Amino acid sequence: MTGLAITGEDADSATVYGGADFNISGRSYTTAIVPWSSVPAFTAINETHLTPDLASVVQEVVNRSGWCGGNAMNFKLQGTGLRLAKSYETDPSQAAYLRVQYDPDSVPASPAGCIVREYSARVKASSDDAEESSAGGMSLSSSDLELISDGGDQEVGVRFRSLEIDQGTTILAA
Numbered sequence: 001m002t003g004l005a006i007t008g009e010d011a012d013s014a015t016v017y018g019g020a021d022f023n024i025s026g027r028s029y030t031t032a033i034v035p036w037s038s039v040p041a042f043t044a045i046n047e048t049h050l051t052p053d054l055a056s057v058v059q060e061v062v063n064r065s066g067w068c069g070g071n072a073m074n075f076k077l078q079g080t081g082l083r084l085a086k087s088y089e090t091d092p093s094q095a096a097y098l099r100v101q102y103d104p105d106s107v108p109a110s111p112a113g114c115i116v117r118e119y120s121a122r123v124k125a126s127s128d129d130a131e132e133s134s135a136g137g138m139s140l141s142s143s144d145l146e147l148i149s150d151g152g153d154q155e156v157g158v159r160f161r162s163l164e165i166d167q168g169t170t171i172l173a174a
Helices: 055-062
Strands: 003-008 034-036 071-080 082-086 097-103 117-122 129-133 144-148 154-163 170-173
Touching (some): 055 071, 117 154, 144 154
Antiparallel strands (some): 097 170
């Protein structure tokens, strides 16, 4: 059985992943944690899988006093089991994708046009998804992202650049 825990990097604007050891686990993460228990088997080629709602994680990051629209946000996936996800290197059009719905009335000094707005982003570069072995070794060029076991447990990080979500915006779903 595969079970994951998803957190966000507790940073105003998350930096790219580098090759130094512990470049995922060595960062600070949100207290908000979204469990993804019993992750279904990934059995079909090119199938899409949705995580549980990540709004609590996204909300904690956009509530930081230093968060500004256009900043980057990193997520960490850790847990047990194995599922293979597409990395940017394999197919940029199938890399991790983040969709955020927010309340436009909560955006400071922004005219509201409807009840719910949505913003989305995809991983845009090979340095925006990474794997870290339990010994701390980093892989920035893997053709797939093993969630989570690859001969031993590992952590996976994904980064979304230039998120146009204003600080303090009320997140409805992510």
